[in-house]
Amino acid sequence: MNRLMNIDELARYLRLEKQTIYNWLHMRKISGIKVGGVWRFDKQDVDKWLRSQFRKAEDGK
Numbered sequence: 001m002n003r004l005m006n007i008d009e010l011a012r013y014l015r016l017e018k019q020t021i022y023n024w025l026h027m028r029k030i031s032g033i034k035v036g037g038v039w040r041f042d043k044q045d046v047d048k049w050l051r052s053q054f055r056k057a058e059d060g061k
Contacts, residue, residue: 003043007032010041014050 011018024030025039030049032041 004040005043005046007039007041010046013043013046 005013007018007021011021014021021030021039025032030041031045032039034040
């Protein structure tokens with residue numbers, strides 16, 4: 001089952017400020033969908049994105 005998170009839930013999950021999430025959206029670092037004026041993020045997509053960021057860090061990028 002896919003789990004959609006709103007921006008508050010995502011910020012708590014990543015232990016970041018909400019503004020960081022908004023900045024990443026603006027920079028297209030992270031993707032989400034807007035439903036009824038509320039940003040939603042698929043947890044599986046977020047986890048996949050996180051794993052890709054770890055690989056980049058390990059490569060020294």
